Amino acid sequence: MHTIESGNTAAALGVKLARAQVIAAYPITPQTPLTEKLSEFIESGQMKAAYIPVESEHSALAVCIAASTAGARAFTATSANGLLYMHEQLHWAAGARLPIVMCVVNRGVGAPWTVWNDQQDSISQRDTGWIQIYINDHQEIIDTTIKAFRIAEEVNIPVMVCYDGYILSHTYMPFDVPDQKSVDRFLPPYKPENCLDPNAPTNLNSVTLPDVRTNIRGELAHGYMELRYLLQEDLRKSIDVITTIEQDYKKIFNRGEGACLEEYRCEDASFIAVGMGSLAFHLRVAADALRKEGIKVGVVGIRLYRPFPDEAVSFALSKADGVIVFEKAISYGYMGPLCSDITSALYKDANPPFVHNYILGIGGRTIKTDALIDAIRNSCSRPEGSDTADSLRWIGLKI
Amino acid sequence: MGTRECNQITSAGEPGPGDGGKTGSWRVLRPVIDPSICIPARKNIAACFICWLYCPDCTITRTIPPTIDYEYCKGCGICAEECPTKAITMVEESGFISEENK
Amino acid sequence: MDVKTTILNLPEEEFVNPGTRACSGCGLGIAYRIALKALGKNTILVVPPSCLTVLQGLYPIASTKLACINVTFASTAAAASGILAALDVLGKKDITVVGFAGDGGTSDIGLQALSGAAERGENFIYICYDNEGYMNTGVQRSGTTPEGAFTTNTPIFGKTQPQKNVPAIMAAHNIQYVATCSSAYPLDLYDKIKKAKELQGTKYIHIHTPCPPGWGFDPKDTVRVGKLAVETGIFDLYEIECGGFRLTGASAKLIEKRKLRPASEYFRAQSRFKIMSDGLIKKIQEQIDARWEAHFEAED
């Protein structure tokens, strides 16, 4: 069934279809309409779940951590400073290997206050051990929210579904709402790995020593470092799992894109523009315009940011002469974080493409198609300066 | 053998004694019950059990007579202090060690 | 509440294994052991970092025989809410959910989450064991450290502010049940937790747990010091049920006697109060007397 709704409603419908059982959230713009919608679904009886109106984002994730441990499918959503307030809990959720799904409705972070979009909030949380997926449009919001639960539960790692605040969250677009029966076929009920059960009591997430230790049966149990190794190992393995799940979804719903990235007109492209989120789609408009000028431009939209699909990225980009990375976040004191990852993924190539890096759309600064076209047009040769960080440019800056 | 065989992806501790080791070794003084003064021992009835009630370490039994698990008793002395008939005395542990070493 | 349980009918089953890492003579050790007897097997414990985290055992060994989840410092009450929500949607009934936190995790970093959960009326028992400081990190001041007490971050003058009254804060949330108890009075403690277990809604239990290394007394005196706190009128045993305040157990007996032991006896039993001036002791004695005068009058 097609509907025209906001991105936040698309996410809420996805969570409803995924039959999330415990939802905890704290209001923050531009996420709020998503969890408002869920509370409406629950209070009106359309959705069977518990909604906990907590007193902070820190507590929102605490509720999800505990509920997920106790065997319920848990969901939360937040933005910007709310996500940062969860920071400690983000590490905890991943460390405890809990398949929580969270929508991050991307917004710039204070100070100073901004309510508008960039991706500094979730990008700055990339090293918390969560899977991060960036979304292009409403169809992907609803589909990915459903897929995220299956991914999380198969690999026991929490998933952030990140979509641009306002640009996607408050914009209305048509999208297809999958039917419940098919979603149920795709997503089996949640079976927790470690369950809090009074009949089989365990002490979960207790202090773990620097070295290994023998358990009560005389077997060798992990030290803290083994548990961290397993998280890293499982995150790397999850790239294949995510790819398989993407294919499964495509089989049932007959749509879906690349699990790791999406290529647009890249087959013969001399220059490839790279972006994440709604920007990846916007770049397609610029690529089309430049192709009319005779410049062979393609676009790669990175969907999976953590784990970083370095092999797929390298494969997609290394055939081009130049790569132009557009980002709505910055690793202060260096360059755009995505660009940093991309240059490292390309490093193994014998003759890697040159890389340009642009920062844009920070704090909701409007991104104009013409500006994207100009930036790509001006990036068709090796950048000046000793390295990419030196040649970093900002689009639309009026300083 | 590595730790993979334990099949856990997070810390899930299972109940068992002696997480802190044989904590009896922490003791400097050993509580010793005199059955001729201890109420349940002397009268051979279920009574008193103040020592059991207050033991912070679950090392005193609620039995007639009460017994002390010296493997884990940390020797805090609460039982001796609270015993209403002063049936428990705290005795230098070193004496027992030299005794056991003989 | 009259003490209904006696030593002879206190359940014999233990839910704590011997050989924990708790200090010798730990007041929490007594309180925890007795509290778990009252809670029974069908319980899920939620524990933030504290001495209890260490007492409960280091992976892969658990000292406690009950299901427990360790959570971040500030999130005990929120995590308990999450467990309740999950049990509810999964249709698992008759499991008691208990937050078990120290005074730092309750009166300081965890107060926001606790207040939120209490305001939502979450159906759980929150137990704060109060050893009046950050003992697990080496005796720093907390919101419940009493005025005049030496701590490692009030090393010269002692704490110069009075303690925070957390049970009163919780009572202001109009929750179902607020009670105070002490590890020195295990049967009173047992009865209050037992009662809390039967009530629906948010229940808050504050346990005074003397700490030999943190307070500076011999481990054998844990019970003696706990009793002194009550007999001097410094720590009152009471319960507030549906807004009604009532002294209980040993504190109720003080009403009959109409006489408190001098507070100086309690202060002089602990080295943390060594730096306390006679003037401060006098001031605190006057505060205690005024509070108890009100208790006596209420009784009349």
Added chain:
Amino acid sequence: MEKDIINISWHGRGGQGAITAAKIVATASFQTGYTGVVMVPTFGTERRGAPVMTSLKISKEKIYDLSPIENPDIAVVLDYLLLDEINIVEGLKQGGILVVNTPKPSDSYTYNGIRVATADITAIADESGLAYGMVNSGIIGAFAKASSLIDIDVLANAIREEFKDRKPEENARAALVTYERTIINYGD
């Protein structure tokens, strides 16, 4: 790709229902074969009474550029007083259409190269049995008449659906009556 997109800006005051009007047109557009439909409300905090702008882009193909409209093909104004407050006409493309709810005669609005459609929707809404100031259904009738993009009956049905719990027939009637009474001033 860009030139195939029809850009419509909707101007109202916070609480007046401009977003709902745009959403109804978005739905009807999608139903009549516009695959690409993107409606972008004002980003940020919306305050009751303050001017708000909603962008609606429609296209026969999927739309990839979600940025707000700068130069609309059609500007729809729910309150004529807004024309004095904010410069709506200046941004309109040459050959564009201005749709205004106004009690003033249509020849009060003449702009070079702009087609102007006017109707006193506040009065029509009142006649149709709607509460005073409920103009967001009526304005759709004027939009339909002026643009000829979407059939008025499809729009009327979309109105009934959107207002199914809040006077669906009265709202549809307001649009249909407005459609009939809209006066189009072709300018120069």
